[in-house]
Amino acid sequence: MAEAKAQKAAGTAAGTGTNRREFLASFPFVTAAWVAMTGALAGVGAATLRFLYPNVLYEPPQQFKIGLPTDFQVGEVSTAFKDRFGVWVVRNDEGFYALITVCTHLGCTPNWLATENKFKCPCHGSGFYSSGINFEGPAPRPLERAAIALADDGQIQVDKSQKYLFEQGGWDDPSSFLPFTA
Amino acid sequence: MIDLLRGFMNWLFEPSIALTLTIVAVWALYRYRRVCTQNKIVGGLIVASPLLFFFFSAFDPNFWIQFKRPDNIPIAGMMFLVVFFTWFALKLAVDNDDRIREGRPPKEADPEEEEKVFVWPDLVYTELLCLLLVSILLVVWSILIPAPLEEPANPQLTPNPSKAPWYFLGLQEILVYFDPWLAGVVIPTFIIIGLMAIPYIDTNEKGNGYYTYEERKSEIFLFQFGFIVLWVFLVFEGTFLRGPNWNFYGPYEYWDPHKLVPLTNINLSEVLWARWLGIGLPSFWLVREFVGIVLMLLYFVALPVWLARGFLRRYYDQMGLMRYVIFSHLLLWMVMIPIKMYLRWTINLKYFVAIPELLFNI
Numbered sequence A: 001m002a003e004a005k006a007q008k009a010a011g012t013a014a015g016t017g018t019n020r021r022e023f024l025a026s027f028p029f030v031t032a033a034w035v036a037m038t039g040a041l042a043g044v045g046a047a048t049l050r051f052l053y054p055n056v057l058y059e060p061p062q063q064f065k066i067g068l069p070t071d072f073q074v075g076e077v078s079t080a081f082k083d084r085f086g087v088w089v090v091r092n093d094e095g096f097y098a099l100i101t102v103c104t105h106l107g108c109t110p111n112w113l114a115t116e117n118k119f120k121c122p123c124h125g126s127g128f129y130s131s132g133i134n135f136e137g138p139a140p141r142p143l144e145r146a147a148i149a150l151a152d153d154g155q156i157q158v159d160k161s162q163k164y165l166f167e168q169g170g171w172d173d174p175s176s177f178l179p180f181t182a
Numbered sequence B: 001m002i003d004l005l006r007g008f009m010n011w012l013f014e015p016s017i018a019l020t021l022t023i024v025a026v027w028a029l030y031r032y033r034r035v036c037t038q039n040k041i042v043g044g045l046i047v048a049s050p051l052l053f054f055f056f057s058a059f060d061p062n063f064w065i066q067f068k069r070p071d072n073i074p075i076a077g078m079m080f081l082v083v084f085f086t087w088f089a090l091k092l093a094v095d096n097d098d099r100i101r102e103g104r105p106p107k108e109a110d111p112e113e114e115e116k117v118f119v120w121p122d123l124v125y126t127e128l129l130c131l132l133l134v135s136i137l138l139v140v141w142s143i144l145i146p147a148p149l150e151e152p153a154n155p156q157l158t159p160n161p162s163k164a165p166w167y168f169l170g171l172q173e174i175l176v177y178f179d180p181w182l183a184g185v186v187i188p189t190f191i192i193i194g195l196m197a198i199p200y201i202d203t204n205e206k207g208n209g210y211y212t213y214e215e216r217k218s219e220i221f222l223f224q225f226g227f228i229v230l231w232v233f234l235v236f237e238g239t240f241l242r243g244p245n246w247n248f249y250g251p252y253e254y255w256d257p258h259k260l261v262p263l264t265n266i267n268l269s270e271v272l273w274a275r276w277l278g279i280g281l282p283s284f285w286l287v288r289e290f291v292g293i294v295l296m297l298l299y300f301v302a303l304p305v306w307l308a309r310g311f312l313r314r315y316y317d318q319m320g321l322m323r324y325v326i327f328s329h330l331l332l333w334m335v336m337i338p339i340k341m342y343l344r345w346t347i348n349l350k351y352f353v354a355i356p357e358l359l360f361n362i
């Protein structure tokens, strides 16, 4: 056995020079190549995943103050905070609530139609009363309300990270409604 | 006079009437296929009907506003193509049906009619010419009518109306009538699976390689119902009849964003408990939705059984249980779409079964 091996080795050395396959296999090139390729693929994969997450997020703040209770008129649906914060603030006879401007059908932004006294979604025509209750079109549930409270400085503070859903009884929660106290 | 005509046309395009007319038109085309394809005047009128409609409508300023939008132009073209090729295929089919009745082979299989050409150069040459012409057409089109680019998207501002790409307008329309998970997930899946299942369900070998109608009537009619009524018509409707706030507008009506349409929805359970029985809704959903659930079970379970013993008996015998179940359910879902549309348009019915507690609505 050992003899044959030695002979073979001698033969190759004497004949065609170094056997290329053996020469290569004795080096870790192939291993290195595999490692490099795996690394590169992982890098591409990671970069692709990273790409799914935006560098900058222009998200409106979740908690914000919207002014003094006396700034709002009774019966008014204020659209002033729609662009900046994504809420409508409604002042009814008793107080305030904040409706989140996301259609409960598929998430378009409805418009407040003051003359028709309703929110109307341009995507599939869902309509909501100023209370947020859905009454027309395909939306399966009412608009969501955000937490609303009085801050220390007397301003109204809205917290969108707290949501109150009508169908879960959330509108009975005291933080979903701010009674007007003058 | 013109105003009267416009008013009449606007009325014709009210959704429930337009849908009915489309269904009747498809039915009549196949029912009176001989007159439609062999009478030169009738046939010419059918083929020219979309052209006539768009030509005359273009004089209306309100229609022109919608018609000339860059993304609506292909829809008008599609209407013409669909009508023409539906008619043309039917004409070839009717000719073949006549030949078959006389005991002759269909035209495509007749050695006397045979017209063979070489792939090279005849076919490849034709293809090259088509390729060049279509490329030129597209280039010229894209130069003359630039793509409608808009301002950067703003999450707080949804364009009014917001329309899906034209090929999805049918789905967007279905979204109005069904719960989002049904219209957005289940029904599109059924459409895709249903199309893939056609060769396994329809094993009628007649019509392979040649046009015919009489040898596969219901197959062709069912397909055309799904394609022309539930796809092309809904695309047309979504393009030209749906305006601001996703309201319906007649083709010659101004798209007034303040148009007031009373659309207050009502569920079957509300009709039953509040309107008819005059008592409030029971709080437990199983009791509340009992009638709707029974109705749906009748529709999706009892109806196919009943059809298998009567109207669809022939299909049931041919297909066997498994394939019949799949076929009948695809069919029932397809028919469910116009049913719900009609009910919404006439009595504002929202859901047969509404169980928001379980996120389940039909």
Ligand code: FES
Binding pocket: A103, A104, A105, A106, A107, A108, A121, A122, A123, A124, A125, A126, A137, A138, A139
């Ligand atoms: S997203 Fe508002 S109606 Fe569909």
